[in-house]
Structures are given as structure tokens and as C-alpha cells.
Amino acid sequence: PASTTRLPAGDLSVGGVPLTAVAERFGTPAYVLDEAEVRARCRAYRHAFPDAEVLYAAKAFLCRAMAHWVREEGLGLDVCSAGELELVVSAGFPPDRIVLHGNAKSPYDLEAALRLGVGRIVIDSAAEIARLAAAVGPRGRQKVLLRVVPGIAAGAHHKIRTGTEDQKFGLSVADGSAQHALARVLDQPRLELTGLHCHLGSQITSVKPYLAAVRRMTGLMARVREQHGVALPELDLGGGHGIAYRPGEAALDLAALSCRLRAELSRSCAAAGLPEPRLLLEPGRAVAGPAGVALYRVLAVKRTRATTFVAVDGGMSDNPRPALYGVGYAPRLVGSAAARGEGAGSGAGSGTGSGMCDATVVGRHCEAGDILAADVPLPSGVRPGDLIAVPAAGAYHLSMASGYNLVGRPPVIAVRDGHARPLVRRESLEDIRSRDIGL
Ligand code: LLP
Missing domain, CATH: 2.40.37.10 (Lyase, Ornithine Decarboxylase; Chain A, domain 1)
Structure with a gap:
């Protein structure tokens, strides 16, 4: 899709509307959002990953129209609060296509997620397992993913790197807390573990860290299978796909990501004797930015x-x-x-x-x-x-x-x-x- 970073000098319109007209009619400051560009970017993901579940990370930008466009283009949503969740459900977004994130989910977040029936909740800490199971109640069963620390450094700035050991998100494989949490979740009848999640960081422009993540995560999935006899059906690789902010800057190449990621997944799974899990991706910036x-x-x-x-x-x-x-x-x-x-x-x-x-x-x-x-x-x-x-x-x-x-x-x-x-x-x-x- 045509990127607004590549507007030629003198082309002062977005979506066929002169920016001067927007300023005149709506005042400034204002944010102008090109609907066709959002839709084209959603479609590019669907095209690059036809078998994956692509979840738009609502934290990048959210309003009800955005949720509506994303849904029409066949994406699900990643939300991280009751606020984001309630807003999109009020816009008619199907809850089962929503994944809830958060390293410190509040009781309101969990209550809203269970009441509205979100598709999956991503467990981020050991403490969350018992809390969530209690909230689900004796008759319920909630699909969950477990967020693990892949131990990979990627992301444009230290404040947006989340794949390394020493940060607040997820359960560490290195210190055994991920393995411990896995056993507890598998033991918990109110929770159905559908897979593992990791998120490396944000504004990543190279494919390589994602390939490393696939190797780490499939390695862990293979161990889960050995120890617990469970082949987890899903692997969520988070988001982080980088965009160009200035002319000449590189963006993450979606076609290359798709091709190499899928090849790496097949190779790693074949090597570990694992059935291939379904991929989940959570791009935010690359859809809206x-x-x-x-x-x-x-x-x-x-x-x-x-x-x-x-x-x-x-x-x-x-x-x-x-x-x-x-x-x-x-x-x-x-x-x-x-x-x-x-x-x-x-x-x-x-x-x-x-x-x-x-x-x-x-x-x-x-x-x-x-x-x-x-x-x-x-x-x-x-x-x-x-x-x-x-x-x-x-x-x-x-x-x-x-x-x-x-x-x-x-x-x-x-x-x-x-x-x-x-x-x-x-x-x-x-x-x-x-x-x-x-x-
Ligand atoms: N999934 C999870 C679990 C995340 O934490 C994030 C972003 C995403 C997906 C989407 O990442 P994206 O594809 O948009 O890079 N405020 C910072 C970015 C923070 C990203 C937070 N998490 C910035 O302005 O650069």
C-alpha cells in the first residue's frame, strides 16, 4: 500500500482529501486516518499469513470505527484492558476473536473478559493462574495462552524491548518459572491451555529475531510434549513489526517475514517431531502507523x-x-x-x-x-x-x-x-x- 511517508512534495492530500480542507473544517491539531490504508494493511497481513490468526494490537490506536474496519478485513483483536475490551465489544466486535493481555490485569479486566467471553486470556504471571481460575468459577473453562520470555533482545529502544530476561513481562524459561506455570495451568481444569505466547518488542525491522523466537518457542513446545504429553495447538509470536517514520527508513518486510517464518516453523517442528501449531500475530503499529x-x-x-x-x-x-x-x-x-x-x-x-x-x-x-x-x-x-x-x-x-x-x-x-x-x-x-x- 502507498505509505503516507512517501507523499511527494506538493501532494497534500490523504485519502483524496486535501489536508488544508481537513484543517479548515475540523480545526487543528487533528489526526487524519486513511481508511483505505488501514484496510490495505490488514489485507496485506491476511494475504501474507492466510493460515494464521492476525490480531490487531488495539493499543496502537483504537476507536470503534477502527475496530469495525479491522473486523471487516478479517483480523481479530489484542486488547489489554477492560476499557479497550468494552469499547470494541460495544462496536459489535465478536468477543471470541479477542485476546486479552496484561502483566497486571485488574479484577475489572478479568471480570469483563469472562463476562463478555473473550477468546483467550494471556497469562503473564504465576499469581494470575489462581486468580483467573477463581474468577472462572467451578463450571467454567477459559482458553488461555501462557506468555513466556524468549530471551531475545529486539526492538528499537530499551523501553520497548520485552523479549529479554530482565523486564516485567512473562514467565522466564531460564529460571524455570515458565515450566512451573505450565504444569500448574495444565493441572487446572478451569483453564484450557491452547498455546504459548511471546512478544519480542516493538519497531523491529529485521526478520531474524522472529526466526530465533520460533526456534525457542518450538523447543519449549517440544519439551511440553515430552513432559506432559500435550501438543499445544497455538503459537502466538506477538507483534513488533517496524514501520518507516521518515523517507528512506526501512520497514519490516512482511513478505520476507511470512516466507521465512513459515519455513522456520515447518523446519523446527519437523526437527522436534511436533505437529505445526497455528500461528497468531499481533501487529499494531504496522497496521495503524x-x-x-x-x-x-x-x-x-x-x-x-x-x-x-x-x-x-x-x-x-x-x-x-x-x-x-x-x-x-x-x-x-x-x-x-x-x-x-x-x-x-x-x-x-x-x-x-x-x-x-x-x-x-x-x-x-x-x-x-x-x-x-x-x-x-x-x-x-x-x-x-x-x-x-x-x-x-x-x-x-x-x-x-x-x-x-x-x-x-x-x-x-x-x-x-x-x-x-x-x-x-x-x-x-x-x-x-x-x-x-x-x-
Ligand atoms: N502484542 C503485545 C503483547 C504488545 O505488548 C504489543 C505492543 C503488541 C503486540 C503490538 O506491538 P507493535 O506491533 O505495535 O509494535 N509505545 C511504544 C510501543 C509500545 C508497544 C507496546 N506493546 C512506541 O510508541 O513505540
Whole structure:
């Protein structure tokens, strides 16, 4: 599918809708979501993994329309709270196609999952086994997966690496806690263990860690079979598939992942004499990320000797990723402002040609670290009133948005075939006031 990171200079439309029109009609800041791109990305997964169960990781971005699109395209869902779960079920998502995650699931999470009848619950700790069994009750039986630590380091930043020993998720094979938990779950008549789960981390652009994970996990499944005589039917390899945030950056190659993963699974299972388990995958970012664009209005431009600070009407409250992970984006001017600065043939990301300057796009929040993109090329004529678009903004922006400085969360606008419609409205002052009980 066409990625918004590859918008040519001068192409200022997403889903056939000019971004200037979105800004005019819905205001800024706003998040624009390309429905066709989301759907195409879902279809690409179905095509690459026709026999696997692909679960969209709702934590990347969730609203009811998104759940609806994902369902129509044949994906299931990975949720990690009662909130995500209740929202998608209220949108008609079939609960049996939902997997519940969490290293510290609350009683509400478990209650909602059991009441609504989620397909599987991923057990993340030893303590959860008894808690879940008690919640299921004597007559019930819940399908579960067990999350194990594969002992593989992968992921773009230490804060999003979850496959190594020394982090909070899952049960360790190295110290025996996974084996112990496995025996307990298999002994528990209220729980039906359908398979094992691991999640390596996020923003992974190489296929290799996934192949290593297949070897580790099938090795463990072979031991389960030897010790307990059970051939587990499912293997969930989590998500983590990386995307390009800037022109020229590599994304994880889905076709290569599919081809090599399936080959490795066949080989490892044949070597261990195991029947091949059904694969489950949980991509979040790779489905939603490239389909979203963050749209801001420039409010102030400050030129110091070293830098041009371009201050916009959003910032770390709608996109905490640069502050959290130090990641880079490729913002660009849109509309007539872009034409003003970018001469023919030069585009954002193509370097500082004539008429371009090194700019640092900052937010409106009360800290110096509220930087959306440092040292990026923008037309030197950039001025207040101009519009700025940040591509690849569909995942882990709004889902991690905060209420900092009470600026209100931006709306989500879906675009498709030249039409725009709001999916989530802007958080209003009234929304903010209504939660505050007062004196
Ligand atoms: N499955 C599990 C169990 C997960 O914990 C996650 C992400 C996923 C699937 C989906 O991973 P994805 O395909 O989206 O990489 N806030 C960070 C990313 C945190 C990912 C958390 N878990 C960021 O903005 O980069």
C-alpha cells in the first residue's frame, strides 16, 4: 500500500482529501486516518499469513470505527484492558476473536473478559493462574495462552524491548518459572491451555529475531510434549513489526517475514517431531502507523542564532514518542506555505536545498523537551498560520495522549475517497470540566 511517508512534495492530500480542507473544517491539531490504508494493511497481513490468526494490537490506536474496519478485513483483536475490551465489544466486535493481555490485569479486566467471553486470556504471571481460575468459577473453562520470555533482545529502544530476561513481562524459561506455570495451568481444569505466547518488542525491522523466537518457542513446545504429553495447538509470536517514520527508513518486510517464518516453523517442528501449531500475530503499529497523519497549525516561529523553532498547536500531549524514545519524524509544510518555500523538485526530507532551513518543530507545552522533530528541513519562509503535517502518526500517538496542560485531545478524522468524517471528536473544555468534581 502507498505509505503516507512517501507523499511527494506538493501532494497534500490523504485519502483524496486535501489536508488544508481537513484543517479548515475540523480545526487543528487533528489526526487524519486513511481508511483505505488501514484496510490495505490488514489485507496485506491476511494475504501474507492466510493460515494464521492476525490480531490487531488495539493499543496502537483504537476507536470503534477502527475496530469495525479491522473486523471487516478479517483480523481479530489484542486488547489489554477492560476499557479497550468494552469499547470494541460495544462496536459489535465478536468477543471470541479477542485476546486479552496484561502483566497486571485488574479484577475489572478479568471480570469483563469472562463476562463478555473473550477468546483467550494471556497469562503473564504465576499469581494470575489462581486468580483467573477463581474468577472462572467451578463450571467454567477459559482458553488461555501462557506468555513466556524468549530471551531475545529486539526492538528499537530499551523501553520497548520485552523479549529479554530482565523486564516485567512473562514467565522466564531460564529460571524455570515458565515450566512451573505450565504444569500448574495444565493441572487446572478451569483453564484450557491452547498455546504459548511471546512478544519480542516493538519497531523491529529485521526478520531474524522472529526466526530465533520460533526456534525457542518450538523447543519449549517440544519439551511440553515430552513432559506432559500435550501438543499445544497455538503459537502466538506477538507483534513488533517496524514501520518507516521518515523517507528512506526501512520497514519490516512482511513478505520476507511470512516466507521465512513459515519455513522456520515447518523446519523446527519437523526437527522436534511436533505437529505445526497455528500461528497468531499481533501487529499494531504496522497496521495503524502509516495510515495516520498528525496535522498542526504553526503558532509561533522563533529564530535563534542556531535554530529556527517552529511552535505548533499540539505537542507532547498528543505525541509523547520523541520525548519518550528520542525518535525522529519528518514533518512537512502543507498547502500554499509549502509551495512558498519548497522550490520545484525539493521536498521535506530531501535535505536543506535553496529556500529551506534547519528547523526544530516544538509543541505548545510548558517544557523545553516538548520537541516533535529536531533539525528537520522546512521552508525558511515558514510562518504562523502555516500547516504542518507529520506522517506515520497513526500508532502510539493518540493512544498515549495525555491531558497535560489541559489542552484537550485532538479529534480523529477519517478520510476516504475524497470524503472526510470525524471518528472521535475533539476533547472539549466541557469534557475536561465535567470530570472535575469541584469544591
Ligand atoms: N502484542 C503485545 C503483547 C504488545 O505488548 C504489543 C505492543 C503488541 C503486540 C503490538 O506491538 P507493535 O506491533 O505495535 O509494535 N509505545 C511504544 C510501543 C509500545 C508497544 C507496546 N506493546 C512506541 O510508541 O513505540
